[in-house]
Amino acid sequence: xxxxxxxxxxxxxxxxxxxxxxxxxxxxxxxxxxxxxxxxxxxxxxxxxxxxxxxxxxxxxxxxxxxxxxxxxxxxxxxxxxxxxxxxxxxxxxxxxxxxxxxxxxxxxxxxxxxxxxxxxxxxxxxxxxxxxxxxxxxxxxxxxxxxxxxxxxxxxxxxxxxxxxxxxxxxxxxxxxxxxxxxxxxxxxxxxxxxxxxxxxxxxxxxxxxxxxxxxxxxxxxxxxxxxxxx
Numbered sequence: 001x002x003x004x005x006x007x008x009x010x011x012x013x014x015x016x017x018x019x020x021x022x023x024x025x026x027x028x029x030x031x032x033x034x035x036x037x038x039x040x041x042x043x044x045x046x047x048x049x050x051x052x053x054x055x056x057x058x059x060x061x062x063x064x065x066x067x068x069x070x071x072x073x074x075x076x077x078x079x080x081x082x083x084x085x086x087x088x089x090x091x092x093x094x095x096x097x098x099x100x101x102x103x104x105x106x107x108x109x110x111x112x113x114x115x116x117x118x119x120x121x122x123x124x125x126x127x128x129x130x131x132x133x134x135x136x137x138x139x140x141x142x143x144x145x146x147x148x149x150x151x152x153x154x155x156x157x158x159x160x161x162x163x164x165x166x167x168x169x170x171x172x173x174x175x176x177x178x179x180x181x182x183x184x185x186x187x188x189x190x191x192x193x194x195x196x197x198x199x200x201x202x203x204x205x206x207x208x209x210x211x212x213x214x215x216x217x218x219x220x221x222x223x224x225x226x227x228x229x230x231x232x
Contacts, residue, residue: 004028007073011095027076027096030062037066068102071118078124087111091118091136099125105147106130117152157188164188 008021008028015021021028033056041049049066057063061080064070068084071092076082078098084090087110088102100122104112114128117135123142128134135152146161154163207213 001032003073004031004075007075007093011075012077026060027062027079030056030060030064030076030079030082031070031074033060034064034066034068034070037064038068038070041066068113081125085113087131088113089115091116091120093118094120094122096122097124097126097142101127101129103127103129104131114146 005018005021005028008025009015009018012021015025033052037049037052037056040046040052046066053064053066062076062082064082064084065086065088067086069089070084071090071094073093074090074096075094076096079096081099082096083101083103085102085104087104090096090102094116102114102116106112111131113131115131115133116122116128117133117138119137120134120139122128122140123144125142126140126144126146128140128146130147132147132149134140134146134150135154137153138150139155140146140150140161141155141157143159144157144161145159146156148161150156150161150163156163
C-alpha cells in the first residue's frame with residue numbers, strides 16, 4: 001500500500017501529501033479492492049469476489065474483473081469509466097487514465113483480453129481489445145483503438161491504432177503528463193504542415209534560381225474547392 005501511495009505521488013503533481021492520496025484517490029481504492037477480490041477469486045470464491053468487485057465499481061467508478069492480474073505500483077488516474085476484463089494482465093508501474101477499456105473480442109472461455117507490459121501509459125478513453133501484447137514502455141494515445149500487438153517503447157495513436165513513425169516521434173513530446181495530456185494526432189498534423197511549408201519554400205528557391213514556374217500540386221484542388229463554394 002505504501003508503494004502505491006508513493007507511485008501516485010510521483011505520477012500526479014496534483015497530489016499534495018500521502019494522507020490526501022490515501023483518502024481521496026478512487027483509482028487506488030479500486031486497486032486495493034481488486035487485490036482482495038483477486039485473492040478470493042484465486043481461491044474459487046467466485047461469488048464473493050464478484051460481489052466485492054461490484055461494490056468497488058459502485059464506490060469508485062472503476063470496473064476490474066476479479067480474475068484480472070495487476071502488477072505492482074499500477075496507478076489509475078481519474079479512473080471513472082475504466083473497464084478491465086477477466087483475463088487482462090497489467091505489468092508493474094503502468095499508468096491508466098480515465099475511460100480506458102481493456103476488453104475482449106471473443107465469447108470463448110480462454111485468454112481474450114490484452115497483456116500490458118511494464119511502464120506502459122494508456123491515455124484517456126483508449127480501447128485495447130483482444131488477446132494482444134503491449135510491450136514494455138509503450139504509450140497508447142487518448143481515444144485510440146488498439147487491436148494488434150504493440151512493440152516495446154512504441155507510441156500508438158488513432159483508430160485503428162497505428163505506431164507513430166520514429167522520425168516523426170523524434171519531433172514529438174509525448175510524456176502524457178497529468179493535466180497536460182497531448183493530442184498526438186494534432187502534433188503529427190502540425191509536423192506535416194511544417195514539412196509542407198519547408199518544401200514549398202525550397203520549391204520557390206528552385207523556381208527563382210532556374211527562372212521556371214512549377215504548378216502547385218494543390219492547384220487543382222484549390223480550383224475545385226473554389227468552384228464548389230457558394231457565391232457570396
